[in-house]
Amino acid sequence: MLQEILPRIVFLDRDSLPLTLLPLQAAHQWQEYANTAVSEVVDRLMLADIAISNKVPITAATIAACPNLKMIAVAATGYNQIDLAACKARGIRVCNIRDYALAGVPEHALMLMLALRRQLLAYRADVEAGQWQQAKSFCHFSAPIHDLAGSTLTLIGSGALGQAMASLARALGMEVLFAERKHAKEVRQGFVDFNEALSRADVLSLHCPFNAQTSNLIGQAELALMKNDAVLINTARGGLVDEVALLHALQVGQLGGAGLDVLITEPPRNGNALLDISLPNLIITPHIAWAGQFTMQQLADQLIHNVDAFLAGEAKNVVV
Template sequence: MNITFLDSSTLHHKNDLDLSPLKQFGDLTLYETSSIEEIATRIADAEIVITNKAVLNKELIEGAKNLKLILSAATGVNQIDLEAAKAHDITVCNVAGYSTPSVAQHAFTFLLNFATSIPKLDSEKQQWPQSPIFTRLDYPAFDLQGKTLGIIGLGAIGKEVAKIAQAFGMNVQALNSSASSAPSGEIPRVNLEALLKTSDVISLHCPLTEETKHLINRESLSMMKSTAFLINTGRGPLINEPDLAEALDKGIIAGAGLDVLSVEPPAEDNPLIHSQHPNLFITPHTAWATIEARHRLLDGLVENIKNYLAGCPSNQVV
């Protein structure tokens, strides 16, 4: 099989991950990145194409006459024209679940940073010798125990975050648009207004849909406690970014931890990138990218090819 990985640099950095297991299935060609103009030539003879973010639109899929299998090196498949793939009898598979512990860990790291002020204290360590007392109370910490975490999107990652929160003694509630009660012993479900008004921290783990796009906006932010924090390790467009920047500037909420933005890499004029708010933490979409998660992702790609060749595709989207 001719196998082409269009953006292998999204899976490994400075060869910290060995991609050679993919070679067992045929001739492997790796491209660090691929522009839209380069893709047609690069997949012309490919039977299997792997892509994380490189776009495979209808025209490109139709032009790849030998293409049989498209693998998304991710859970999302929005970079692939699924209708075109289906029309040309091309199988599409993704890899699900590989980043669950990593993303949950990252989300909770944001929360611990809010609670302890460690980043701010560490950045000012040179001021400790000048303190008139043995400590510095410039950035008082707070306990997570007894605080309420509101989760929007109680899938695998949301449940993992809930489990960590409960271990810290937090109360956990989750969004249920119908506001139906959960069975005894499970996480209680509340409607959006109740979740916004009663949560000390809100963490976003829901998929991006027409209904959830800009779910967090000026109106929803105004319902949150002024002491509340917002965490987003889901999808950038869940948040209206100018509205969030305004809410932070005006003290409407206390802070935000973001691993995703609406455009990535972000535009230079993104209002959040230039914010000086002390409780705004932004990481460059790295929550998923622990070495262990990337190993699991590679294993998933290998398994998908193996199962496809055996006639029983796994994680099949199309």
């Protein structure tokens, strides 16, 4: 009797998901690596039936060199690191994670909005410098504080995350606008022309995918449309924003502030101009809007459910 050959599953960047995974229902072989360099991908996937990757690229060349590969389970929502055309041509199933961060990401974006509109960093610095202690009155004024209530939030992205962000904003008394797609010929019902939506924003928050159409979505021209006391929030993808243009806008007072959880290159091992300066109206966090324990567990559980479904011959969260 021939011995059953169990499907081989390889997780390329296990350290990107620092919590316990559910056990898979089907019998299998499991191999995981803390991290994987681009040069190591082919060797590690050579015999794999299923690859799990959060951010490790899987290119057409890798796919061609890995004849056993049948599924790629992306441990994230974004899948721009996977060559989908090559996967489709080979009949490789690609699945991603969906709608798992409906609490965590909007909460993080809200935190950045509040901190910037209410000048948290500026006033913290004033207290540390002893300015409140020397005030002639009971309080100390230095930077203008703006309430979220009564202000306008423009959202780019009307999917599950955008809708969750809208619900939080409305609960705080904000007016919510959904921006139509840039350069759209017609404005859909429930949306506002892209340029008008930017010009009306007190807060602009990005909740859209990164692709060829959204690369540098917010650049010099778009920032020039915004109010000079408006703030930009990006918890989506770094490539949506022209970082050079953003830095200039902050330095010359063209923009009130920016809160970023993402940069174009992550991690920024070779530096980043936005990290080289210290501004009271710029907050950068290290891509952790999704990293609340509840939110991460939602992602991890869905990842295993996607693989279980594939091994059972079912389709779940299929990209291609």
